[in-house]
Amino acid sequence: MSERYDKGMEVRRAVLGNDHVDRAELAKTPFDAPFQEMITETAWGTLWASDTISKRDRSLITLALLAAGGHWDEVAMHIRATANTGATPAEVREAFMHVAIYAGVPAANHALKIAKATYAEMGVEI
Structure with a gap:
């Protein structure tokens, strides 16, 4: 995985909580894995990881x-x-x-x- 993915997962866990993220990861399949990776990198690893706003x-x-x-x-x-x-x-x-x-x-x-x-x-x- 990329550095952005790792940062995204860190931020995603901080915001949504480990329980939620763990459930989502367990539910991930080969079909939706590319989508989950995309949102982890972009929504969480780029947008939510920015410190421009709180x-x-x-x-x-x-x-x-x-x-x-x-x-x-x-x-x-x-x-x-x-x-x-x-x-x-x-x-x-x-x-x-x-x-x-x-x-x-x-x-x-x-x-x-x-x-x-x-x-x-x-x-x-x-």
């Missing part, structure tokens, strides 16, 4: 974009990642309020519903 800010941007795009499974995953990135529930709520104005109330409403359920699963009081 992991907290990246987390909030990512959540807003995922909600705006209706990528609900990823919203829950990145809500769980806030435990590692430092984004607070209040900041996540504000990001979703931006989604309401700029991408639509239904998307923000559903993202807030997912956030509430995910925080409850995490034992985070909101």
Whole structure:
């Protein structure tokens, strides 16, 4: 693997947690391995590895974009990642309020519903 892949795996584990990454790695097959390698190198090894903006800010941007795009499974995953990135529930709520104005109330409403359920699963009081 490349240096970017190694850095990406390090960052991916720091953000999403070892349990999540271990499950994803165990589920990887020859069919999706090239895709997993690509996202580890690009999303995690390039974008998330950059220190231009904080992991907290990246987390909030990512959540807003995922909600705006209706990528609900990823919203829950990145809500769980806030435990590692430092984004607070209040900041996540504000990001979703931006989604309401700029991408639509239904998307923000559903993202807030997912956030509430995910925080409850995490034992985070909101």
